[in-house]
Amino acid sequence: MDDLTEMLKGTLEGCVLEIIGSEETYGYAITRRLNDLGFADVIEGTVYTILLRLERNGLVQVTKRPSGVGPPRKFYELNEAGREELAKFWAKWQYVSSRIDRLKEGRG
């Protein structure tokens, strides 16, 4: 699938929140997870900017731990604000995607 970047704007951050919410994890692994999900072109730089933003906005708790196979990892967990943001994201997604699907089906 060719360039998805514009369509991912506003949703990729939510996807990262969801991934963190389901399991404490770190940037490099999140990138691989997104690639496996089908977002093959999402690269590390993009994910790290999102993670820094989440941290700056106080949605995550960060813990640095040694890795054993490379440099230390920064593990991310959602805090209460992060869980609220995630819930808001899915509400928005539900709202938007249902309306776009309706338009697509010609029932708009």
Place this chain on the structure above:
Amino acid sequence: MDDLTEMLKGTLEGCVLEIIGSEETYGYAITRRLNDLGFADVIEGTVYTILLRLERNGLVQVTKRPSGVGPPRKFYELNEAGREELAKFWAKWQYVSSRIDRLKEGRG
């Protein structure tokens, strides 16, 4: 529903293409249509920038006609390139939305 602007990036243009594709229409009416669809905060300026972009990218054919209730209207129709772009948009949408839904359901 609060601010949807980021989530609409990359999809709003596709929605406008779909609306034009289903019926020859003009900017002001497209805006009202989007508002009725549930995208209440989309304003005229936004739609007009999209329409100018579509025109610049050669995806539409434009016809100016007098209105009777105001200034003349610029009616938009999809040309062949526009129909191809619309098909590509829906393919992308299908691809992205199905994967995000899968992530949401925990089947990612």
Place this chain on the structure above:
DNA sequence: AGTGGTACTCGGTATCACACAGTACCGCTT
């Protein structure tokens, strides 16, 4: 010593929706 995989940072760019101000046509009321 060199290579490749792992892991994070940072400055800059492009694109997009949006804000805002402006222009202009028309029917209606006062």
Place this chain on the structure above:
DNA sequence: AAGCGGTACTGTGTGATACCGAGTACCACT
């Protein structure tokens, strides 16, 4: 006729976001 509200398009500038590219650095293995 003057003003108002609804209709309709244009153009400049802003902010948020994903992406790019280069750099730094740790570690295992050869």
